[in-house]
Every structure is written in C-alpha cells, then in structure tokens.
Amino acid sequence: MTTFLGVPLRRHAHAPESPLRGTESFPQAARRELANPQLRANLAHATATIRAKRAAVVGELADWEALRDSGSAIKADVMARLPELLEQFEAAFTARGGTVHWAADADEANRIVTELVRATGADEVIKIKSMATQEIGLNEYLEEQGIAAVETDLAELIVQLGHDKPSHILVPAIHRNRTEIRDIFVSEMTGVVEGLTDDPRELAMAARTHLRRKFLSARVAVSGANFGIADTGTLCVVESEGNGRMCLTLPDTLITVMGIEKLLPTFADLEVFLQLLPRSSTGERMNPYTSLWSGVTPGDGPQDLHVVLLDNGRTNALADEVGRAALHCIRCSACLNVCPVYERTGGHAYGSVYPGPIGAVLTPQLTGMQGHDDPNASLPYASSLCGACYDACPVKINIPELLVELRARSVDDERGGMPGGWDAAMKAASWVMSDPKRFAAAEKGLQLGRIVAGRDRKISTLPPPLSGWTQSRDLPAPPAQTFRAWWRETHPEEQA
Amino acid sequence: MRIAIMATCLGDALFPDVVRATVTLLTRLGHEVVFPAGQTCCGQMHVNTGYLKEALPVVRHHVEVFSEADYDVAVAPSGSCVGSVRHQHAMVARRAGDTALTERAVAVASRTYELSELLVDVLGVTDVGAYYPHRVTYHPTCHSLRMLRVGDKPMQLLRAVEGIDLVELPQAEQCCGFGGTFALKNADTSSAMLADKIGNVLEVRPDVCSAGDASCLMHIGGGLSRLGSGVHTVHLAQILAATREQPVGAA
Ligand code: SF4
DSSP states (O other): OOEETTEEOOTTTTSOOBTTBOSSOHHHHHHHHHTOHHHHHHHHHHHHHHHHHHHHHHHTOTTHHHHHHHHHHHHHHHHHTHHHHHHHHHHHHHHTTEEEEEESSHHHHHHHHHHHHHHHTOSEEEEOOOHHHHHTTHHHHHHHTTOEEEEOSHHHHHHHHTTOOOOSSSOTTTTOOHHHHHHHHHHHOTTOOTTOOSOHHHHHHHHHHHHHHHHHHOSEEEEOOSEEETTTTEEEEEESSSHHHHHHHSSSEEEEEEEGGGEESSGGGHHHHHHHHHHHHTSOSSOSEEEEEOSOBTTBSOSEEEEEEEOTTHHHHHTSHHHHHHTTOOOOOHHHHHOHHHHHHOGGGGOSSSOHHHHHHHHHHHHOOOSTTSHHHHGGGSOOOOOHHHHHOTTOOOHHHHHHHHHHHHHHHTTTSOOOHHHHHHHHHHHHHTOHHHHHHHHHHTHHHHHHHTTTTEEOOOOTTTHHHHTTOOEEOOOSSOHHHHHHHHOGGGOO | OEEEEOOOHHHHHTOHHHHHHHHHHHHHTTOEEEOOTTOOOOOHHHHHHTOHHHHHHHHHHHHHHHHHSOOSEEEESBHHHHHHHHHTHHHHHHHTTOHHHHHHHHHHHHTEEEHHHIIIIISOOSOOOOBOOSEEEEEOOHIIIIISOOTTHHHHHHHTSBTOEEEOOTTTTSOOSOTTTHHHHTHHHHHHHHHHHHHHHHHTOOSEEEESBHHHHHHHHHHHHHHTOOOEEEEHHHHHHOOSSSOOOOO
16 A cells, blocks of 8 residues: 555545455466466366367357347447336336336445345345345345345355355456355255365355255245346346246245346347357256246246346446447357456456456446546456457447547546656657657667677666566567668668 | 569568568568558457457558559568558458549558468468478468468478478467457357467477468467466468578577
C-alpha cells in the first residue's frame, strides 16, 4: 500500500469491493498465480482436454460459421430491442403465473431474493450454478441474513466447501486436482465414508450422498438462466449433472436471477443457441440436461415462481459500443479455454467472477476504470492479442478489438495528468516514427546497443521498463548496418 | 511486377538480413523491387498499447509514403505489420474523423501483402527454388494465422524447399507470448508462455525455428539464446532466399 506522510492511502475508496472487481493489478496477481506449479499443471491439462473436445465437435458441423453468424445476429437484435423484449418477457412470464422483479444493482437483487426466501420461512436454499448470483455475491449475502445457500453443482460445491473462489466460468474448480478435492471433502463434508480415495467415482458418490439429503429437504431453489425467451416467457437452464433438474423441479419455490441481456426474442432462436452453447462450452454435441419452464403447472413442479431481472451495470454497458458487444456473451467459456494468458495465470488473477478474455472486457465495462492505478485498468492489457478468443467465440465477439478500444480509453482518460513512463515513451516513439529523418537519427543511437552487447553479440540485462524483457530473454545486438543504409549503398542511383 | 518493400521498423533497424533476404528472393523470381524512401513504421505498437492518438501521425506517414510511391504491390516479411496495415490503419484514421486518410489507408492496405501471401496468392509460386539442408520447425505467428489467415501458405513454401527436413511444431498455434508491449507489461505471463513455446520447439530437436515475423522470432530466439539451446531462429524469407550458391547458415 502507498503511504503519504506515513498515512496509508486507500487507493480505491470510490470502488467498492465486489465479486466483480479485484483489488490488485493483473500483473501483480498473475505473478503470484504463476508461481504455483500445481495450478499451472491442472490448468494446462484441463484446458488442453476441453480444447480438443471442442475442436472435434465443432469440426463436425459444416455450418458452424453460419451458426456463429446467426448467433451474433440474434444477439445484435436483442441488444437493439432490449427494452421492448424485456416487456414482452415480463408479460408472458406473468401471464403464465410467474412473478417478475426488477433489480438495478447487486444490493437490490440480493434483498429481493432474501425477502422471497424469508416469506417461505426457509433458512436453507439449494442452488444451481449461476454466474448472475456469483456476480452479486448472493451466497455471502444470504449467509449474513442467516440463510444457508447450498451449491449443488459438483465443481461449485468443491469451491464452496474449500472456502475458495471459482476460477472459471464453467469449471469453477478447474484449478483443483482430484487429491485436493478429496482432502476438501474429507475435512468439510459430513458423513463421508472412511478411507475415501481420489477415484472420480468415489468422489462423485460422496457428493451425491451429500446432495441427495439437501434435494429432498429443500423447499426453495435459486437458479440462474442461460436463456430467457421473450415471446413465450420461458426460462432455460442447460447443465451436465442433473443437479439442476432436481433443483428446478423438487422445491415449492423457485427463484431465478437472470441478467437482462440473456433474452432471446423467440422460442425458435433456441435452435441456434442450443447448438452453439454446449459445443463451445463443454465440447459436447448436446448437454445431458436441458430444462425449460414456462410458468406454473398446478400440482407439478414449483408452485411459486419468480425471476429477478438484473441490471447491475448492464444498461450502462448497453449504451456503449464496447459494452454492447460484450453483452452478446453467452458465458460459454470457450474464450477462456483457448486463451494462453488464462491457461498460465488461472481465473483468480483477473480478480472478478468473470475471468479470461471476456472478463477482461466485461469487468471494466460493468464496474468502470478509475484511473490507471485501478486494477480494472490493467485488465485490458492482460492479453497478447493473439486472437484465439475471437476465433473460438460462438457469437463472434471481437474481443481483441474491444481490448484495444478499452486500452485506448484508459490511455485517454489519463491524458493531462502526470505523464507516466509509458506515456513519455509512446509519445517519443510516435515523434520519431512519424518522420524519416528522426527515425534515421534514432537508428544511429542503436549503435550504442552494439557496445552494450559486447563480444557475444547479445544483451542480457536492460534497465526498467525493458528489464521485463531480459528476465527471460536475450536481445540480439543491433546489426552493423540498417536495411535502409544497405539499400542506399547498393542503390546509389536512387539518391536524389 | 514492381514490388515495394515495407521493411518495418524492426526489420530495418534490428533484422536487416530478413529484409535483404526478401529483396534477394523477389529479385531472383524476376521482379523489380523498390524501397519507398522515408518509410518508418506501421504504428502497430502504439495502436496495440492503446496510444491511438500517437499512432495517428505514424499511420498518416505510412499511408502517405505508400500512396505516393510507384509500385504494383507492397510486401512486408511480417504478418503482424501487414495485419496492422490491413486491420488497424483505417480504424485509426476513422476514429480521428479523417475520411480522406481512411480512404487512402484502405487503398494502401488493399495492395499490401505478407510475404507468403504475396508468393502464393499474388505471384502464384510455391516452389521458389530454395535449397536449405537443415532441420526446421515452423511457428505460425498469431497475426499471420488469425489476422491475415495465411493458413498453410508458409508450409506450402517450405515443403517445396530442397533438402529441408521440416518437422511439425507441437502446439504450433499457441501464442509465443510476445504481443509487443505485452512482453514488458506482463513480463511474467509472457515468460511463462515463452517457456512453453520453447519447450515445444526443443521437443522436436530442430536446427532452426522459423516464422514469418521477426518480432516473434526475436522473442523465441531471445529465450533460446538465454537457455544456450543451440537452436537458431531464421525468418521464412531467409530460408526461401537460400540457394546452393548463396546459402544462409543455420546461424
Ligand atoms: S465471450 Fe464468447 S467465447 Fe467467451 S464466454 Fe462469452 S460467448 Fe463464450
């Protein structure tokens, strides 16, 4: 922490702590995560496996590119007509016996859910994996209110029992291996069998026994939604384990928290997304469980149905070109799995429930960038712009372009303040590179590098900020003659 | 054909051999090569670091130089610089509200090619008559691969080289971690990516690791050099320019 006259300075008094934003810069957090060899091994293995699966099932579809175009076009339409579609959804959902709540921010959404749970008299809810509820920190909020929220997705359960944070959108416990999971189960679960091993089947059975009790006793479930369909008022959850189906059908009360951007205009649009999503996320042709519910059916399933439509920065994002594009995201996590930066650093380095390439765009969009000391301002730089995310994204979000745009904004926001090292270097380089004479003069300066390099013709230590380069790389000595000097020498006739 | 060389700032200042090899190759194929005087840099570093305002004069300068010069097509031995010309110049100009510059940028971009594109698509050759008796593995750089979609054009060219022992690089399509200023701003992550890339290179025990971008090669080569691995980096242009009479050493 920085101090002024011995008094510690709180840098981001204006940026409240939130599951959506981190407290340290990406390079700082990444350095810590990179030092964990277990994490890197787990991540490399998991992402490589899922990449291969995804590539195989995507390769099966001759019309994959056309599907991506459709997905992208439908999302663009949704963003263009969001208010109208939301009203249509509200009317249809209400007509079928559900109740719609509107939440402007995390706090309001948390309060609405808490009141709904309280009204049932329950002090425990079962939960389906949901990014929206993570985004608002619902579990923690409910706990403060004396309500236990039990995650039923296996990976979420591992994270919850391990008092840990999710590190991946789809595979929240991707950073854990089997042995670690076994240890967590043994120390945190009640009624675990003697001598539990790290055999996947044994682990799954232990979780199953643990969860079965909860499914049968719980009266309230909280879910997210992958899609909300405007014309029919239908909600949709896709999942792999069947825990979701249990939560969606057994309890009396079902509360769904859904980001307002998750709408699709018509039921027929599901056709496109149910092809795009499972293939992109788990590398399956179709996920094992797809649950759709449209209102209340007397005597069957939950009789008390609620949906909380969550804004939490989304209308702001919608008003902005970058934000609007980022809101197309269907949280499939394909961009994380192909990202070389994510693969090395893991999700925790991004400081937000939305990690990886899309997180680097979404987080600053949803919670702002307040000056270059704001950890959010370091996120758009957490990419080598290799473009793998753009290629993988099922709805064709041009993440590298959005990252560059956010970088530009962060630079522009800081103009007029104290110039930092980068500002000075970039301005100088621009001045040099926009004029051939200055450029040629600068190249002469390179000859200094030959002296630094010495006899082995390589440079192994440089001062900051270039020291980052020499921590793992040599730099070749500059050549004796630049190309332009050689050209001049060999083409004397061209000298005017 | 009258072909203009876009040397790129890095090629001009640090890797003149790569640009010279490009000239040698194109001349050997019977083309007239010109060097538009006054060229400097494409401005990609500024754009990618978010300094779009600073990029503008650099872009303007490039567009002016390459609009005024007399040539049929321009070529750079760099996927990422051509990517910048093709995908960023018009954006920078448009953002600055300069329609005239935007139009000129689009026109320059439409006749600027990366080396393997120029050879295969424009000049219609895959066998350039090169001779290179070394074990080579090829890293397809991100911008060639994803911004320009050069596909396997570099491999088509390499496969036709006489005497070459071409070995496939494991996980070839993964980024080497250079990313311009990314290597400085996120030095730790960049180094971790580089370590994996180098591991993959060493796994196939080549004499040479090649690529179509001097910048990525500077990165990979810097890592290989630090390890004292003995594997050298040689640009695609240098391999294609090599002949029995005028060999390019593995060094
Ligand atoms: S940005 Fe695209 S690839 Fe990434 S999670 Fe969202 S939809 Fe999937």
